[in-house]
Structures are given as structure tokens and as C-alpha cells.
Amino acid sequence: MTDERLWQRDKAEFGSGETPSAGPLAEQFVELTRRLLAASTPAQVLEQVVAAAYRVVPGADLVSVTLRAPDGTFHTPISTGEVAHELDQVQYRAGTGPCVDAADSGSPGHVRSDDLATEKRWPDFSQAATRHGFTAILSTVLVPDAAPPRLPGALNIYSRRPGALDVVAQDTALLLATHGSLALAATSAVSRAELETSHLRRAVESRDVIGQAKGILMQRRGLTADEAFDLLRRTSQDLNVKLAEVARTLATRHRELDDL
Structure with a gap:
């Protein structure tokens, strides 16, 4: 009671x-x-x-x-x-x-x-x-x-x-x-299967774009994979932007960024 x-x-x-x-x-x-x-x-x-x-x-x-x-x-x-x-x-x-x-x-x-x-x-x-x-x-x-x-x-x-x-x-x-x-x-x-699949797809896409961004940093700056990831992570924290978004910007606009 x-x-x-x-x-x-x-x-x-x-x-x-x-x-x-x-x-x-x-x-x-x-x-x-x-x-x-x-x-x-x-x-x-x-x-x-x-x-x-x-x-x-x-x-x-x-x-x-x-x-x-x-x-x-x-x-x-x-x-x-x-x-x-x-x-x-x-x-x-x-x-x-x-x-x-x-x-x-x-x-x-x-x-x-x-x-x-x-x-x-x-x-x-x-x-x-x-x-x-x-x-x-x-x-x-x-x-x-x-x-x-x-x-x-x-x-x-x-x-x-x-x-x-x-x-x-x-x-x-x-x-x-x-x-x-x-x-x-x-x-x-809208369905349970779609809810699970959409999350999995976004997770895979995020991993792929992070991998691309790491590759660009490794090639352009001579960094190791761990160093490249640490740089992405620190930038994400400093800018208060999700890691995947930082990686996507680098992967899709790295040529523009090179010209700055």
C-alpha cells in the first residue's frame, strides 16, 4: 500500500x-x-x-x-x-x-x-x-x-x-x-522494418563518409588513420557539429577547401 x-x-x-x-x-x-x-x-x-x-x-x-x-x-x-x-x-x-x-x-x-x-x-x-x-x-x-x-x-x-x-x-x-x-x-x-533499415543505412553511410574523409586527410596531410580520425573528432567537438557532418563536408567539398 x-x-x-x-x-x-x-x-x-x-x-x-x-x-x-x-x-x-x-x-x-x-x-x-x-x-x-x-x-x-x-x-x-x-x-x-x-x-x-x-x-x-x-x-x-x-x-x-x-x-x-x-x-x-x-x-x-x-x-x-x-x-x-x-x-x-x-x-x-x-x-x-x-x-x-x-x-x-x-x-x-x-x-x-x-x-x-x-x-x-x-x-x-x-x-x-x-x-x-x-x-x-x-x-x-x-x-x-x-x-x-x-x-x-x-x-x-x-x-x-x-x-x-x-x-x-x-x-x-x-x-x-x-x-x-x-x-x-x-x-x-513508417514500418518497423523500414525504421530499422533506415537507421542501418544512415549508419553505413556515416561510416563510409568518415572513411572517405579520413583517406583525404591521410593523403593530404600525411596522417595515420588514427590521427585523421582524432582530427575529425576534435573538429566536430570544436564546431559542435556531428562527426558525420564534418566528414561529409570534407569528403564532398575538399577541392573547394583546398582553394581557401
């Missing part, structure tokens, strides 16, 4: 805007940060965000992620249960629903329904959700400032209890969606 009281206190403080004490909810976010730092692909980050939403959002019983392809079609690459895929698909087919509306370019940032049994906005989805026992939903936009070919997506949280997804849940979901948005900011991938 003591742990439950601490948990409820943390949730109340989080929703009030006060600085929460170091309790269960704060510990969950610390653990999420550790897991996100250990994740190596956008798909893995989204998996951690979805799992965290399931654990820490008050009232969460089912969680999914909605992403949009450049042609506007919707996909659910990650969820905590197959029912989420089915309920998301109902919305995708109807072209409306909280997941779809939150992922729209004109989204208000989040879409919520406290009681799907009386919800009139999305009749097909509401009927399907209540049939599966879910009576409330909260969808929060992912990558709200996306520009084509990338399009906004949504973090979707389903609850079996009417009114369970309150302001506290909304604020917590916003923080988690921010993590997901950062993971997706540099990719237009």
Missing part, C-alpha cells in the same frame, strides 16, 4: 505542475531515459516509448504508434497488443478517429475521448473499441512539425475505464511523445 500511495502522490504532483519528489513515477522516467540512451534505432526508441506509456500513463491498458507514409496511408508499426492494430485499422479505413485526427497536419496536438460509449465523432471506431472493452482513448501527435515527405504520426493510449485518461495522463503522454518525435525526426520510415 505504501508504494501505491507514493505512486498516486507522484501522479498528482506531476499533474499539478509542482516539482515531483523522487518517487515511483520519477524513477520510471529515469529508467526510460536509460533505455532510450541504450536504444540504437528509431524502432527501438519507439518500443521503449510505447512500453513506458503502458507502464506510467494513468489508465493506460493498450498503447500503439500511428505513422503515415508519404502517400498519406497509415501504419501501426509498434503496439502492446494485436487489438491495437485492429482498432487502429478501423480508423485508417474510415479515414477518421483519434489516431487519424491527431496525426493530421492540422492536429491540435492531442485528441481525447473520455467515454467512447457515448462518442459521436467516430461511430465505427467507437463501436469497435467498446466491443473490445475499451471506453477511453488519448492520441498525442508525433513529429508535429514534420515537412514532406515526412508526415505527423500519433502515440495512442487506450483505457478500459471511462474518464481514466485525464490531464495527468495527457501531460505524461506529451513527454513520451516528445521522445518519440525526436527518434523519428530524421526518418520518413
